[in-house]
Amino acid sequence: MLAKSVIDDVLEAALSTGGDFSEVFVENRYSNQLILQGGQVEKSLSGREFGIGIRIFKDFQSVYTYTTDDSREGLIKAAKKAAQAIKGEHILQPTSLERQAIESLHPILLHPREVEKKRKVDVMKKAYESAKNYHSSIEQATIKLFDEEQMVLIANSEGTFAEDQRTRSLLSIKSIASDGIQMQTGGHSTGAFKGFEFFENLNLEHYAFEASRMAVTMLGAENCPSGKYPVILDNEFGGVIFHEACGHGLEATSVAKNNSVFANRIGEKVASDLVTYIDDGTLKNEWGSITIDDEGERARKNVLIENGILTGYLIDKFNSRRMGMASTGSGRRQSYRFAPTSRMTNTYIASGKSTNEEIISNTERGIFAKYMGGGQVNPATGDYNFSVMEAYLVENGKISKPLRGATLIGNGPETIQLVDMVGKNLGHGPGMCGSESGSIPVNVGQPMVRVSEMTVGGRMGEE
Amino acid sequence: MNLENFKDQLFAYGTGQGFTDMELAYVREEKFACSLFETEIDSYDTSETYGISFRGLFKGKMGSAFTEKLDEDSVTYLIEEAKDNADVSEPEELEEIFSGSHFYKQPDFFSEKLKQVSISDKIALLKSTEPYIFEADERVTAIESFTLQSSEVERGLLNSKGLSLNERKNDFLIGLSVVVKDNNQIKNGFIVKNTQDFSKIVPQDIAHAAVEEAISQLHAKPVKSGDYPVVIRHDAAAMLLTVYSSIFSAENVQKGLSLLKDKEGKNIASPFVSIIDNPFEKQGLARRSFDDEGVATSYREIVSSGTLETLLYDLKTAKKADRESTGHAYKSSYNSSLEIAPTNFFIVPAEGEGDLVGKVEEGILITSLSGLHSGANTISGDFSLAATGLYIEGGVIKHAVKQMTIAGNFFELLKNIEAVGSDLEFCYIQMGGNCGSPSLLIKELAVTIE
CATH class of the missing domain: 3.30.2290.10 (PmbA/TldD superfamily)
Known part of the structure; x- marks a missing residue:
């Protein structure tokens, strides 16, 4: 992607003013996005992104520059210009680069660029037909298909020289149902670190039906009541609450500067005994998986909370300096346009001992959140909020009527203390996570989980 | 390769491959950013980037592709990919490459x-x-x-x-x-x-x-949940308008994804509400003299004292509605598809209108909203959003309120605006357009407090 001799010279030029670490990140990415609406392909766009990011550290200072100019002169000029931000003597020579043999943890069978677009359109049409024909009240269905192949080269002054390829595929289905007066939506997304084989082996009907079923169900739903309730969060994407409520607070980005409620608390009890929280980038072919992170470190399984005790953080190279702790293979970025920082991969609550039946039948009156929407957290305070796309009232230990417009709010560190039942059916759901280093693919996951009390906001008012 | 050479090679190769009309758009960006931590600069970022997008008509259908590299490989890549994309697309209306507006106002966007x-x-x-x-x-x-x-x-x-x-x-x-x-x-x-x-x-x-x-948020106290009159402060109101600006897109209306269908010329908001779209507004971030199809942009009144004057059109939707484009074709970057978005889009402030809080006997002042990307449904208009704010009693701010949610419907909210402040400010983010709003007094919203 870039000649080794050029990389050598750039790494050296970057250290010319006294920097103590330099890094080059080269990215070449091919992507396709297709949108099908009303049964017809509305949009189809392909593209190639190519650029280089150069990073320099000096103690607790980080300098980053990126460019689309890959000429030797252009890159050396960019490195020298960035180095001007550091005031010092040139003391360090880069360690000589040795190419690492990286064997991908996630085999790819059909590379997206080698598959005709017509075959992708066929997948989308099939999904559309299933979604549309699910019920007569389905007015519109939108299918989005996205795939990409990202080639990266990461080299640094400590001798790292690694190349990797990440291939990802994603399908999202959104259905709109109408009864002539109102419109309601339902949606489902599924993705993997896989090529076109992912779409071919997908149970399209299942996902399309789920999206349409949700929209139709919501037509008949009542406005959600508000107040404090026990909340049952279903497995897979239900895990987004713990992604927001504790995952972000465990990232070095906020821990290193003491801006997180979890800072300096390793060994302390921070959650209910039932909570074991793990980030694992090595899960085979999962949407949030990686083989190496965007700093060239190998992906690994990081146990963050074990039986309620805080055991670790997600750490990137720069924040590892301030924290005095090693990198955990968590340095990620959207593209060369972002300096990497600590991020999640596939993060989940490990399975517990309860069955779904036990969890529901033990809930006298509460809310069952079947499909979660997105959410947000304020890392400094731990306050979070998110929306529920499909919710139900639980009455006398049984799931009863559907509810719309539910929002859950609370405080992350408090909520993880209130987990009082954890199911056995661990599952993962894909999402895009936005933070300092851009938008990246992550999985959230959990088995069915019950929180003894959460604040539910809706239009109905208190009962 | 410089841009002029690249364009010549691209159009020549494209013509050879069967493209009739072609367009090349580019964005060149230079950025500097830094941050301070404990008296020292801890991050310092610079960048210089270039991106190119290509659109062309192949067998009467439009195909698009983009690249960040100006080399010969990219010439073939763009043309081949655009051809494939044209091939699979099934447009309802045929798109066109634009020959130009009669008049382009000279921009003054650079200081x-x-x-x-x-x-x-x-x-x-x-x-x-x-x-x-x-x-x-x-x-x-x-x-x-x-x-x-x-x-x-x-x-x-x-x-x-x-x-x-x-x-x-x-x-x-x-x-x-x-x-x-x-x-x-x-x-x-x-x-x-x-x-x-x-x-x-x-x-x-x-x-x-x-x-x-x-x-101002310290010493937050709980307040009984219920329906309250609400003042949405200008910055929170601008965020809400940002999310709901897509309802004014003619594309969403034509596809049945916005409830403003058949509403042009009709009342959609309270008489206190006028909305302007001004691409030349100095306070706005979305300044542009031409849109992403090359159509000249201009100042427009979208809502006039509650009446919807016009939707936002690009060439395709305008053709379908048998009218002129309003210059609202938009690509969030060269690597995105064309859509419709406003430019600097704002609710007109009421000059001389003072303190909205003073008009409220008992209610809530909302100072920020979050969860907008997931808790606001642009199709039904329903929203349920997390908020921070302050409790108002007797026209005076009393104390901060614990975390809360506000729930309502945007189409109803537009009609329930009882007063508009004079404190117009634009949002610091540009999502599609750049929205601005003064503070708004809403008759009633459902408020749930933690």
Whole structure:
């Protein structure tokens, strides 16, 4: 992607003013996005992104520059210009680069660029037909298909020289149902670190039906009541609450500067005994998986909370300096346009001992959140909020009527203390996570989980 | 390869491959950003990037592709991919490459004076502000983030029908988030300022505004949940308008994805509401003299005293509705598909209207909203959003309220606006367009308090 001799010279030029670490990140990415609406392909766009990011550290200072100019002169000029931000003597020579043999943890069978677009359109049409024909009240269905192949080269002054390829595929289905007066939506997304084989082996009907079923169900739903309730969060994407409520607070980005409620608390009890929280980038072919992170470190399984005790953080190279702790293979970025920082991969609550039946039948009156929407957290305070796309009232230990417009709010560190039942059916759901280093693919996951009390906001008012 | 050569090679190869009309658009960006932590600059980022997008008509259908590399490989890549994309697309209306508007207003979006501000002056601004932050109040415990960013963007559009347009703009942004603590209660306050005039940034003001915002949220108390009159402060109102600006897109209306179908010329909001879209508005970030199809942009009244005057159109939707494009074709970047978005889109402030809080006997002042990307349904208009705010009693702010949610419907909210403030401000983010709003007094919203 870039000649080794050029990389050598750039790494050296970057250290010319006294920097103590330099890094080059080269990215070449091919992507396709297709949108099908009303049964017809509305949009189809392909593209190639190519650029280089150069990073320099000096103690607790980080300098980053990126460019689309890959000429030797252009890159050396960019490195020298960035180095001007550091005031010092040139003391360090880069360690000589040795190419690492990286064997991908996630085999790819059909590379997206080698598959005709017509075959992708066929997948989308099939999904559309299933979604549309699910019920007569389905007015519109939108299918989005996205795939990409990202080639990266990461080299640094400590001798790292690694190349990797990440291939990802994603399908999202959104259905709109109408009864002539109102419109309601339902949606489902599924993705993997896989090529076109992912779409071919997908149970399209299942996902399309789920999206349409949700929209139709919501037509008949009542406005959600508000107040404090026990909340049952279903497995897979239900895990987004713990992604927001504790995952972000465990990232070095906020821990290193003491801006997180979890800072300096390793060994302390921070959650209910039932909570074991793990980030694992090595899960085979999962949407949030990686083989190496965007700093060239190998992906690994990081146990963050074990039986309620805080055991670790997600750490990137720069924040590892301030924290005095090693990198955990968590340095990620959207593209060369972002300096990497600590991020999640596939993060989940490990399975517990309860069955779904036990969890529901033990809930006298509460809310069952079947499909979660997105959410947000304020890392400094731990306050979070998110929306529920499909919710139900639980009455006398049984799931009863559907509810719309539910929002859950609370405080992350408090909520993880209130987990009082954890199911056995661990599952993962894909999402895009936005933070300092851009938008990246992550999985959230959990088995069915019950929180003894959460604040539910809706239009109905208190009962 | 320079742009002119690249264009010539691209169009020549494209013609050979069967393309009839072709267009090349580019964006060149230069950015500088840095942040301060504990009196030192801890991050310092610079960049220079270039991106190209291609659109062309192949067998009467439009195909698109983009690249960031100007080399011969990219010439073949763009043409082959655009051809494949045209091939699979099944457009309802045939798209066109635009031959040009009669008149393009000369843009004045670039400040030479801002360009002259050196990096050391910018760093000095951060460093000189920091002491004021800790002096402002003893309850300030930390700076969560303190960053500035300056950008220069040039965009251009060249096509085989002889149209050749370009413009550039620059902007400067400073953002500060501080953390305060009192009696084990932690709150943060966030402020962002956009400007083209660096001299207008006053260190004390930035520091005080962020600290005040954080302090005002301390000692939050619970208030009974229920339906309350609500004042949505200008910044929160602008965020809400940002999310719902898509309802004005003619594309969404034509596809049945917006409830403004058949509403042009009809009443959609309270008589206090007028909305302007002004691509030449100096306070707005979405300044542009031509849209992403090359159509000239212009000042437009979208809502006039509650009446919807026009939707936002691009060439395709205008053709379908048998009218002219309003110049709202938009690509969020060269690597995105065309859509419809406003430019600088704002609710007109009521001159001389003073304090909206004073009009409220008992209610809530909303100071920020979150969860907008998931809790607001643009199709039904329903929203249920997390909010921070203050309790109002007897026309006076009494205290902060614990975290809450507000729920309602945007289409109903437009009709329930009882007063509009004079404090228009634009949002610090551009999502599609850049929205602005004064504070709004809403008759009633459902409020749930933690």
